[in-house]
Amino acid sequence: MTAGSGLLGQLEDGLREAVSKAVERGRKTVVSVTVPSGVSDPVATAFASRRADDDWFCWEQGGGAVSLAGIGIADSIVSRGRNRFFDLAAECAHLSGEAIVLDPEGIAARTGPVWCGGFAFDDEGGGSPEWEPFPPARMILPELLLERSGASTSMTVNLVVTGGTDPETVVQAALGRATGLHERDLPLLDPLPGTATEIESRGDPGEFERAVAEAAGRIRDGALDKVVLAREVIVTSDSQFEPAALFGAIREGFPTCFNFCVGTPQGSFIGASPELLVSSEGRTVAAVGLAGSSRRSSDPAVDDHLGQRLLASPKDRAEHEFVVHRIVDSLRRMSIWVEASPEPEVIKVANIQHLATPVMAQLAEPKTVIELAGRLHPTPAVGGEPWRDAARVISEVEGLDRGWYAGPVGWMDGSGDGLFCVALRSALLRGREAHLYAGVGVVADSDPEAELAETEIKLEALLPLLAE
Secondary structure (H helix, E strand, O other): OOOOOOHHHHHHHHHHHHHHHHHHHOOOOEEEEEEEHHHOOOOHHHHHHHHOOOEEEEEOOOOOOOEHHHHHHHOOEOOOOOOOHHHHHHHHHHHHHHOOEEOOOOOOOOOOOOOOEEEEEOOOOOOHHHHOOOOOOOOOEOOOEEEEOOOOOOOEEEEHHHHHHOOOHHHHHHHHHHHHHOOOOOOOOOOOOOEEEEEEOOOOOHHHHHHEEEEEEHOOOOOEEEEEEEEEEEEEOOOOOOHHHHHHHHHHHHHOOOEEEEEOOOOEEEEEEOOEEEEEEOOEEEEEEEEEEEEEEOOHHHHHHHHHHHHHHHHHHHHHHHHHHHHHHHHOEEEEEEOOOOOOOOEEEEEEEEEEEEEEEEEEOOOOOOHHHHHHHHOOOOOOOOOHHHHHHHHHHOOOOOOOOOOOOOOOOOOEEEEEEEOEEEEEEEEOOEEEEEEEOOOOOOOOHHHHHHHHHOOOOOOOHHOO
């Protein structure tokens, strides 16, 4: 255990007390016990400590100022279909509301159990074989959650107890998990000598250009205002891809992004997303409209020029306005007030820059962050406008299973607060295969060749890390 022996005793005492209370209830009850931790790098420790049959979840934002890492499964909630967000929101909230929570030192940055996971882009998404480990909606309660927030680090042990639980058995198993942590640096992303990779676009790039032309034609005919089309690239290697090494490279190269890795024994979904879908704290909600992109330049003057040209682009500004309007409209229906910044700003991420407009709201009634994510997803930044018409075009002309790409990934604590990003700049790792995705917003005057080039820029976020 990465805490002193005194803390081990404190953890053991807390677990015995909480488990005993839960068993007395005679019904399914979540137990969460938090103690201080000496772990300096929760993500690296989780990668080093996970077992072959473990699920895991890693999350960092703010250059590592906030770091969450969970290993193992105390409980898992899965759903699909139109009500998947609300199914998970209700079940997570119910279990958290009845949880027995002990935090003797008062150090946990979050309230109660922290649920981690995500959602496919579509209500029934993830049906292709490569996405089999990732159902349309899944949140897990990790057996062990390591967290760093500022200078404080903590470890939370989570258990699910019923009336038939043997207290000694579950307490000893939890202590074994807590004392089995290993602190090691994340491995370097260093391909083995002689390792070869192959890069293949699923569908000829020309097919993507034709899909863009078809979608733009429908928009000009008045069928819809905007649609987002995505393409997939598959990288095949002689050796298995290592998510720990890739995460280390991602967090170093994209410190301002939401860096995540959702792992299962069969594969992992990893990314560095620049896009906040929604965060909530009490009744205060934040979202960001992100749409409109341009390449970057190593020359600061040229880079600034590209950013100013992006701000002045009628095509990108129109695409951006669809996104902001939808977010504001969605939040207005459940808020006392909603406020969006009057003008977008340019945010710069590694090899690309985007137009971004922050949006804030004050809810009229409390809602969990999972429910909020369900009400906002998909924004026109990844779907289209109007969404029902855009969904039909995506189904007819895109020709791929997005799985969790462009879906919400994040976490929710026991009070319903939390944060979900949009899973962009992401890759699905399955053994020796990596599936990468990139999308573009298509409007009436979209140029197919330019839109294809934009997907190449977006793919360059992760492709060089996987195909060196």
